[in-house]
Amino acid sequence: MGIPRVLNRKNRILLAELTKTDFKLRYQGSVLGYLWALLRPLLMFAILYIVFAKLLKIGGDIPHYPVYLLCGTTMWSFFTECTSQGIQAIVNRGDLLRKISFPKYIVVVSATLTAVINMLINLVVIIIFALINGVAPTWSWLLIFIPLIGLYLLSLGIAFLLGSINVKYRDITSIWDVLVQALFYAIPIIYPISMVASTSATAAKIILLDPIAQCIQDIRYFLITNETITTWNYINNKFLAAIPILITLAILIIGAIIFRRKSKFFAEEV
């Protein structure tokens, strides 16, 4: 009913406090505490680096490949954390929904903001690694926020869309877990896209139409090396190249509409 009261004072306070609590609780009771926010992606990177770069010798021709790999895995972790936390947010905060009245999107946004904070911390690590690895800092570094925002909006759209279905059908959480595993291999994170492009240019183009792949490749392009293949420099047709953006917007808009319609009944159904 009516236009949702977008971030008024009360909602802002609530959003900030919920995000703070989520973040605190995440590392509650662990010895290393917030350090895990850094350690997890670094350990993941170490494993992938040993297996793929050292044992399987993939990515030898890409400059600064370790940083390139770390950047990909971090952004992928951001996407998976953002979506899985966001999808479960309504169910996890069921106690609140049943007892106070507030705009429901706040719990979804606060759950995803925790992932954003983690990602920003990791971004600092990537930049340090990049400098150690000899990547020269340029003004184009600032441009990474464009694909980062794109990736966030995509995650938020997915969280709204699947999160509202998950309230009634909890299978969504499990389905998404499996889907994410499959998606991981469909996106050039551990393997360079040039590997696909050398066998089939069409396959590489199809992969690059995926908004997640588009964002990750853009971030690598701006941050690490402009030899990175991106949707923009690989797909010549500008209309086709806009598909990832259109997918993101479509998911966000449809997600928001469905979420808004269903959110009226969350308190009863959760």
Next chain:
Amino acid sequence: MKRQIGTRTEIYDNNSNIAISIKNLHKSFKLPTEQAFGLKQAIFNRLRGIKGYTEQKVLKGLDFEIKKGEFIGIVGRNGSGKSTLLKILAGIYYPEKGEITINGNLVPFIELGVGFNPELTGRENVYMNGALLGFSNAEMDKMYNDIWKFAELEQFQDQKLKNYSSGMQVRLAFSIAIRAKGDILLLDEVLAVGDAAFQQKCADYFESLKTKNQTVILVTHSMENVRKFCTRAILIDNGKIVQSGDPQKIADAYTKLWS
């Protein structure tokens, strides 16, 4: 699967002396008949043409008005629809049919200590709970010491909430709750817990609300409180208003429900 929805409007009209007006309010819930939630069940049910839920009518057409400054007691048996009514007034549930108009800023207490987390310290929980009531950090800073003093728990501020006894948690939650200011207060069974000393504090709080002419809606099973504080009471049974009026008479009628 389009569900009909009633309306709940919030207005701010100082000239009107009506605080809440409810017209023909209906509400029913869909109770799933199968225990298993999930897609598989939903698909099977659809294929077989089974609805998969039964409809439970909880509120069957309520009409009433509450004037500013009234202390209303809502009484009724368990399952009569009192709490559902309160949750609809609070904006947690949507009215299925009917019109609700709320004049002024409404602050609901469906439960004490909403959002309390056992893994956080008392201090962190106070700020969290305050945020849920709409207080900013700066406002909480000002009230912070008073909250602990009133709860008589100053020495436990930095303990995790899981180390508090349930009585201590209630005292802390109550101490935060009474800071909330609104034109209309909704209270659901807030008094059902606590020892004699705590009960006395609650009684004092109600007394102060009454003298301030605060508009209050209290859902309770305590006829003692109805007689003592309410200016009017409403008896609800089976989703309908049975009787409304003088709190003494309503309290008598309530007691007779069992005889």
